[in-house]
Amino acid sequence: MDNSVSPMPEAPLAMMEVEKTPSSTPMHDCPPPPDKRYDDDEKSTWQCGSWCEYIFVVVTSSILLLSAIVMTVFWVIFYRQGYSLEDPGKEFNFHPTLMIAGYITFAGFSVLLYRICRCCSNLIVKLCHTFFHACAIPCIVLGFLAVFDSKNQTATPHFYSLHSWLGLICMGLFAFQFVIGFFSFLVLLCCENATYKFRSTMVPIHASVGVATFMLAIGAAITGFTEKALNDIGRDTYSTMVEEGIIINSIAIILIALGILVPFAVRRTNSPASFKVYVTETI
Amino acid sequence: MDNSVSPMPEAPLAMMEVEKTPSSTPMHDCPPPPDKRYDDDEKSTWQCGSWCEYIFVVVTSSILLLSAIVMTVFWVIFYRQGYSLEDPGKEFNFHPTLMIAGYITFAGFSVLLYRICRCCSNLIVKLCHTFFHACAIPCIVLGFLAVFDSKNQTATPHFYSLHSWLGLICMGLFAFQFVIGFFSFLVLLCCENATYKFRSTMVPIHASVGVATFMLAIGAAITGFTEKALNDIGRDTYSTMVEEGIIINSIAIILIALGILVPFAVRRTNSPASFKVYVTETI
Numbered sequence: 114m115d116n117s118v119s120p121m122p123e124a125p126l127a128m129m130e131v132e133k134t135p136s137s138t139p140m141h142d143c144p145p146p147p148d149k150r151y152d153d154d155e156k157s158t159w160q161c162g163s164w165c166e167y168i169f170v171v172v173t174s175s176i177l178l179l180s181a182i183v184m185t186v187f188w189v190i191f192y193r194q195g196y197s198l199e200d201p202g203k204e205f206n207f208h209p210t211l212m213i214a215g216y217i218t219f220a221g222f223s224v225l226l227y228r229i230c231r232c233c234s235n236l237i238v239k240l241c242h243t244f245f246h247a248c249a250i251p252c253i254v255l256g257f258l259a260v261f262d263s264k265n266q267t268a269t270p271h272f273y274s275l276h277s278w279l280g281l282i283c284m285g286l287f288a289f290q291f292v293i294g295f296f297s298f299l300v301l302l303c304c305e306n307a308t309y310k311f312r313s314t315m316v317p318i319h320a321s322v323g324v325a326t327f328m329l330a331i332g333a334a335i336t337g338f339t340e341k342a343l344n345d346i347g348r349d350t351y352s353t354m355v356e357e358g359i360i361i362n363s364i365a366i367i368l369i370a371l372g373i374l375v376p377f378a379v380r381r382t383n384s385p386a387s388f389k390v391y392v393t394e395t396i
Numbered sequence: 397m398d399n400s401v402s403p404m405p406e407a408p409l410a411m412m413e414v415e416k417t418p419s420s421t422p423m424h425d426c427p428p429p430p431d432k433r434y435d436d437d438e439k440s441t442w443q444c445g446s447w448c449e450y451i452f453v454v455v456t457s458s459i460l461l462l463s464a465i466v467m468t469v470f471w472v473i474f475y476r477q478g479y480s481l482e483d484p485g486k487e488f489n490f491h492p493t494l495m496i497a498g499y500i501t502f503a504g505f506s507v508l509l510y511r512i513c514r515c516c517s518n519l520i521v522k523l524c525h526t527f528f529h530a531c532a533i534p535c536i537v538l539g540f541l542a543v544f545d546s547k548n549q550t551a552t553p554h555f556y557s558l559h560s561w562l563g564l565i566c567m568g569l570f571a572f573q574f575v576i577g578f579f580s581f582l583v584l585l586c587c588e589n590a591t592y593k594f595r596s597t598m599v600p601i602h603a604s605v606g607v608a609t610f611m612l613a614i615g616a617a618i619t620g621f622t623e624k625a626l627n628d629i630g631r632d633t634y635s636t637m638v639e640e641g642i643i644i645n646s647i648a649i650i651l652i653a654l655g656i657l658v659p660f661a662v663r664r665t666n667s668p669a670s671f672k673v674y675v676t677e678t679i
Contacts (some may be wrong), residue, residue: 249569
């Protein structure tokens, strides 16, 4: 990681050191060696165990994030008659696909970037993070419109189920996060020294609410899949362990695995031996 | 917090310091002052913000943990005809009640103890943690038997739904955690110096798997509530926003809030200003 392209190049050294080694305890006043950097140290302490864990977490999470959307598309095409804007039933099928793409795959990769991109500057990671989240927005909006229009056409009531309640909360949090993140961590960089304190206060809040939104999206998805299985396959058929039921359950299990792995990956200290700063706790 | 009743009274000082200040970076060799303790420092850095956060987190989590079980009992008694071993439908009602009591309320308080009990010795907290989890076991076993027997009587197939898959994984993880936790953190204390390294390796694993089990239990519960709403209230009635539907959704929202708050509470650093060790990362 190249510190020269840090988003805070003009920040005072003391300030930068706080960012680089926030996990050091203030118990005793031992000044950090001036030419020793967090990132240099990080490289040297990255032993085999850390690399294995890094590769395991990144590769497994990436496979699961892609599997979730691929399996959803597979399920819709082969078991739900595919996509169409003409038929309300097929129009509905855009909903799970776009929501999984937006809330899980794009948002998941966006969160995971802080773990994957260990060799890029912080600003590049932030821009990629914003880009992935920006890609998620049309998916979520169109996914919402798909189910809204599909239900309107079949005169089905809206917003009565737990799934819809969770989905609405999730959309609100997502919008809040995007606006706060965009202004706090990109726009306010125009006067970065003056806004340093505010931005550093916002980092753990943004990270925690972001992980909570991701978990909430998974909660909404698994209740949605349960609804779909009971309403469309039907309880009697579902209980005979039909193929479609197993596929739906498997997609949901993948989402649950992501709900455990992604927050773990992004919150994990860089090296098990040194209890370093969380990757989400850099500005 | 009294260090003299630490579970490792005979551990070498260096070893104890590692436990007390694991968040300190190994970047430079600055020996910790011998008479300065992590706990002393912690008290001094507990400013108003930390106390407010502590009280908010503990009080809110406790209210939500109790609300979850109280609202479930209320729902069963007033909307599901209460409990009985004679009737399969009423026998089933033991299932949500006991599972919420075991997986959520007892397990939640058990996890939260590490945040609540700031003035007790580590050993007492561990014993209380074990006690709460031991209370959860009969709830979970009886809750499982209740649904198994109820379904047998009505000839309903088992283990086809996402809810049951999540429930089974959750039971496996819970049993694994209890056995590992009991042996690692209580039995192995008989030769604590010899087992220190093993136990300190197990702490973050036990904490992470424990939080994952709690989240999985919440996932199982919200899919269970969705199933119950669609199967027993029926989609058409549920979609008219009947009282029971709103109550079921509200219980699930409480569980989701717990799924966000409890892991946050237990993983939160003690003081926002000092990036301290996680409360779960003490042995």
